[in-house]
Amino acid sequence: MKILLIEIYKVFIRRRSYIGFGAILFIVILLLLAVNYEAKTVLDFLTSNLKESFSFQGNLINGNLYAHIVMRSLWVHIPLLVILVTGDLVSGEYQSGTFRMLLIRPVSRFSIISSKFIAGWIYVFLLVLFMAVLSLGLGYIFLGSGDLLVTNNTINIFNSDDVLWRFGLAYSFGLLSMLTVASLSILLSTLFDNSVTAILTSLAVVIVLTFLSTFNIPFINAIKPFLFTTQMSGWDSFFSFDIDYNKIILQSVILIVHILVFYLLSLYIFIRKDILT
């Protein structure tokens, strides 16, 4: 327990850990201005064909729309912010030589790497929670509540009292996705002795896998379901009227399996590693 508290302390003592929070705060404020000034134009464009026959009652430019736009805009970038911190968790200590000091004490390698993972996951949890509270909080304060408009293949409009649980589940699923990214970067951080290499490799892996998941390339389609980046967009499923829970459970299981595999691989690598730095 003590080693876990020390690892958490180490994560939050570094300035780098606050870059993610700062970036989210900056983007969220920018998006608030953008939604405030531009959303009406976009909405008018969407509905312009219907305006001769229909009138539209109610305010669709509200805190829920804004919070959903924040989710859509930021999920692409959050992995990068996560990797900045988690990619350095183990390799940073290889580089600075502190592991040699730590390992002469009666601390198991299992507890060290497990504490690193838990500290990384707590950081990710706080980052996602910060984004959720900030976007919904600012949205409700400045734009008020209201029905949520979501554009997928169709326009879906959810009652304002049918929205918060969707955000809750979507953020929970998003958290699982970000924990997977964090676990991958901790694995690579365990593998490489240099933080920059670990961070850049993690970023490259996430970017390449996202590319493969997004584009329709025939010979990749067979492996796409097994890529965690393919499953990461599952959070959006909660913003439809017919939620496919079986699919979401399968996606969650795939992500959890990835997390476990990354953790076990890290443990295996770390236990067998000669720490010479």
Next chain:
Amino acid sequence: MINTFKKYIVFVLIIFSANVIAQDIDPIIVLDSAQNKLKNVKSYTADAEIDVDVDFLKMKPRQAKISYIYPNKLDIDTKGFAMIPKYGFRPFMKTINSLDNRAVFTGMEEINGHNCYILTLLPREDSKVVMLKLWIRTEDYLIQRSETFTRHSGSFLIDSFYEDKILPSKMIFQFETKGINMPWKLIGNTIEVDKSKLNDEELKSGTVTIKFTNYSIVYD
């Protein structure tokens, strides 16, 4: 040869009798009778449930409070967002002036078990509506169906259902429209552009069903 002649005679008689019926029915009288039915309605309030069924928009039915004061004051108060037909809430016959339209009787038809006169109204002056067809019930002169042809936004058809009031308890609004301007799909973190929709002029059809309850009608 004789058989062909008989058929010809029957055909001529049918055409002739239809003309006689058409000549007997004065569209202005039918229109006035329908207007008289509603002439004393000064205002009404009602609760309404509005259910939109169209493939490009998904939402649950919305509850609304309708308040109408003759001739054109209409308030629709909904909790949250609602897509509301611009036509249909004002009682038609209160807003149509027979002097502004040329009315033509165009036949009879049975709609939902009611015999109806069909009147076609053509505005005398330029307006957004280019033609209005009305199906007026023969037994009580209530509007059973109306079809409006607009200049820019296609046509729409309203079927009305009545219970114990002279205002409808349910209206089904069928429309055709170009749909929403959305040539892209947002799926999760990705955006797919559907090129076929960039120049999509195809009309989409849909319905809006409005159920009225708790009518409170004020008469002159």
